[in-house]
Amino acid sequence: MSISYAIEPRSSHVAASATGDLLDRMGVRMAFAKDEEVYGQDEDADLIYRVVSGAVRTSRVMSDGRRQIGDFYYPGDLFGLEPGPEHRFSAEALCDCVILVLKRTALKAAGGEAELANLIMDATMRELQRTQEHLLLLGRKTACEKVATFLSELADRRDADTVDMPMCRQDMADYLGLTIETVSRMLSQLQGASIVEFQGCRQFRIRNHDALARLAA
Amino acid sequence: MSISYAIEPRSSHVAASATGDLLDRMGVRMAFAKDEEVYGQDEDADLIYRVVSGAVRTSRVMSDGRRQIGDFYYPGDLFGLEPGPEHRFSAEALCDCVILVLKRTALKAAGGEAELANLIMDATMRELQRTQEHLLLLGRKTACEKVATFLSELADRRDADTVDMPMCRQDMADYLGLTIETVSRMLSQLQGASIVEFQGCRQFRIRNHDALARLAA
DNA sequence: CGTCATCTTGATTACGCTCAAGCTCCGTGG
DNA sequence: CCACGGAGCTTGAGCGTAATCAAGATGACG
Numbered sequence: 001m002s003i004s005y006a007i008e009p010r011s012s013h014v015a016a017s018a019t020g021d022l023l024d025r026m027g028v029r030m031a032f033a034k035d036e037e038v039y040g041q042d043e044d045a046d047l048i049y050r051v052v053s054g055a056v057r058t059s060r061v062m063s064d065g066r067r068q069i070g071d072f073y074y075p076g077d078l079f080g081l082e083p084g085p086e087h088r089f090s091a092e093a094l095c096d097c098v099i100l101v102l103k104r105t106a107l108k109a110a111g112g113e114a115e116l117a118n119l120i121m122d123a124t125m126r127e128l129q130r131t132q133e134h135l136l137l138l139g140r141k142t143a144c145e146k147v148a149t150f151l152s153e154l155a156d157r158r159d160a161d162t163v164d165m166p167m168c169r170q171d172m173a174d175y176l177g178l179t180i181e182t183v184s185r186m187l188s189q190l191q192g193a194s195i196v197e198f199q200g201c202r203q204f205r206i207r208n209h210d211a212l213a214r215l216a217a
Numbered sequence: 218m219s220i221s222y223a224i225e226p227r228s229s230h231v232a233a234s235a236t237g238d239l240l241d242r243m244g245v246r247m248a249f250a251k252d253e254e255v256y257g258q259d260e261d262a263d264l265i266y267r268v269v270s271g272a273v274r275t276s277r278v279m280s281d282g283r284r285q286i287g288d289f290y291y292p293g294d295l296f297g298l299e300p301g302p303e304h305r306f307s308a309e310a311l312c313d314c315v316i317l318v319l320k321r322t323a324l325k326a327a328g329g330e331a332e333l334a335n336l337i338m339d340a341t342m343r344e345l346q347r348t349q350e351h352l353l354l355l356g357r358k359t360a361c362e363k364v365a366t367f368l369s370e371l372a373d374r375r376d377a378d379t380v381d382m383p384m385c386r387q388d389m390a391d392y393l394g395l396t397i398e399t400v401s402r403m404l405s406q407l408q409g410a411s412i413v414e415f416q417g418c419r420q421f422r423i424r425n426h427d428a429l430a431r432l433a434a
Numbered sequence: 435c436g437t438c439a440t441c442t443t444g445a446t447t448a449c450g451c452t453c454a455a456g457c458t459c460c461g462t463g464g
Numbered sequence: 465c466c467a468c469g470g471a472g473c474t475t476g477a478g479c480g481t482a483a484t485c486a487a488g489a490t491g492a493c494g
Contacts, residue, residue: 395450398452399450
């Protein structure tokens, strides 16, 4: 595995010490290979997952193959909270990764009842918030703005100077509602305008934060 | 007001007897005129709302005026649960309507703690679910499919033979990520194909459920 | 070093947007 | 009761952004 991710949850997360420990104690660590399915569309949704290392995407495929990616998840993120008895989206490993898997019922029985409820509620709220931002992006942004927003967000989430991208162009395209060709063109354009700089197609550095933020709108 | 909506919550709602009553007792009924703001973008989000009669839209406006509509709400629906301390979307009355307004803290104090938490959780989950469907629509559906999906859903939510639409074309367009012209063209197209039939621009009837469902995909 | 998947770039097409005109539906006032 | 006016909706013509189709370039890996 060429790309590696730190294991610590990021500071913005509520999944801190106390409940984090509870999850750790109760959960089972599982390893998934790149592109392996964590759970499938229409599977029962009675498990909760947390990324330990690596990265995950959730996606939904239409009968004719068109795909929409719901979101990407990084170490510390909870996922699999999609509502209803069954998953609407499937989840796959973006790269080799380790996932902490928890049974909801087991957690409840373990007494962390209230704490757990809060944890899930927070994660669900954050999920909803991100999904709403995603709506605006898909519905009302241009290709260039979409790509700029994507890079900007990615840099924010994993705050480092140079950012590694665990996903391929097709994943980006399906997240942004574009084609890989358009994504590629926009990336070239942003690089041409000296707003970002790529070192290989999976790693970039922001050269002009203001310009990027302006495009992300 | 030419269009009127029934006051009873629809059957699919959890907000049934017990908690429904609690909400009724605790909340304040308020009347809003067409296009009046229920709450604004960036306002504090410590209230919960339920549509009593009429209909509501939530929307988000970009600095240059582009608008994305989050969802439409009908009698019985809870809204205003957007996460975080502040609203990301604003809410406006689609037509003259009556809204039940509740203070979260007051509700908690009233003892309905657990019940209330469940109610909010359910509403949030449903919200997330609908938002995820919306993602797929915005990201990967064609104009025709978007409009077909919209009509189909509207008919499902308000199950009557002929369906009244409380929203104008601009609202539809901003929900679907299209322009009013494209929405109008697609509606004409669907009517031309004998899939739906319009009696005036705010009322329609589905003539071919299968075809509509197929387009909605 | 060769092979294959992934990514980029180019040429062309098409879907949906823009701009513009006309139509329909209502409310208002003569 | 009908004429007028205006907002909202529909339709048309032309355009532009992103999709499609098609080569190349790059890069990872055996």
